Amino acid sequence: MQVGSKNQSPCAQLDSLRDDYEEVRKEHEILLQLHMSTVKERDQFYSELQEIQRTSTPRPNWTKCESVVAGGPDRWHMLAEGKNSDQLVDVLLEEIGEMLLQEKDFFPGLGYGESVPPFLRVDGVVENKKPTKKDVVNLLKDAWKERLAEEQKEKFSDFFFSFLERRFGPADAMAWAYTVFENIKLFHSNEIMSQFYAVLMEKMSESVYVKHKETISQLLKEMTNADSQNEGLLTMEQFSTVLRSIFPFKKEEKIQELMEAAGWQLSSNADWLSYQSLFTEL
Structure with missing residues (x-):
């Protein structure tokens, strides 16, 4: 936007103001179009959200299965x-x-x-x-x-x-x-x-099945050997040591996943794991 000068004649100042007005008017039209476009997008997104909420599957109430099973x-x-x-x-x-x-x-x-x-x-x-x-x-x-x-x-x-x-x-x-x-x-x-x-x-x-069975047998053998009292129990340290000996190439996070799958969480306060229950086939 141009700034008028004191030395400009009234006609020149009027022309300058007209130019400024035209510039502001064009900017206003652009902003108005952007606003209308934004409102249109908002309305479209709102309609899509309502449709998603209408058709989305509610969280199942699994307790209903109690009377059926x-x-x-x-x-x-x-x-x-x-x-x-x-x-x-x-x-x-x-x-x-x-x-x-x-x-x-x-x-x-x-x-x-x-x-x-x-x-x-x-x-x-x-x-x-x-x-x-x-x-x-x-x-x-x-x-x-x-x-x-x-x-x-x-x-x-x-x-x-x-x-x-x-x-x-x-x-x-x-x-x-x-x-x-x-x-x-x-x-x-x-x-x-x-x-x-x-x-x-x-x-x-x-x-693959044969290898799986061999690994299971080796796990049971190593855990039994670590169970010096023959009580069917292992400490967390004994259990993790056996896993590392059977799976020497597994990373630490994978060993931890195996321990958690066996029911031993890092936050667990349990001192012992009944390892024999892991080998009970249903």
Whole structure:
């Protein structure tokens, strides 16, 4: 904006004021446009926020599951302890799936298509043997014992069906194949079932399972050796020392994660850890 001079004539001063006015008017128009644009964006964001709030999923009330799950509130609290919402969904799906599985008397045969695993190739219907979850786990343990004792190893899926034929006879092998398969496909949270399913469906190498079992056995052996009093208890220092000896290349934060997974927090006031409970298979 120009400043008028005392030596300017009235006409010159008037022209200067007109120029100043025009400059201010243009700036005002620009600011007005910016204001209108900002208001428009604000209104748009507010509408989007309302839509998000309207359609967003509310936090689930998991206590409603207490009356649905077998065993009532006590069992649900045990199942839900320490789990986030995503994990609780898996738990609930397994509980519902288990009830539905027990209600089925037969499974529909999947036919003989190439996409069907060889141990499930059959037409018609096959009987649901309805074992308990514990029965299936024990059966899988026995299958692994035989598998690891084999000298000449056949394909794992072929071994699985042969094992069922030896255990239950050729007439019932297919029914047990479907029954076991449906159970191990359902129970993702059970380590024995989920690992067997992964190996059976070639989602995980059999050698990975073998290495995992060897590591678990070595851990138990080292912890037992460190337990000089044979009481099933270890101090935090003893426990961390064993972990570092078994996993020498793991960083300190990874060792700490393993300790926390075992139930030992840095803030814990506990002096001892009952390590044998870590090796109890459900």
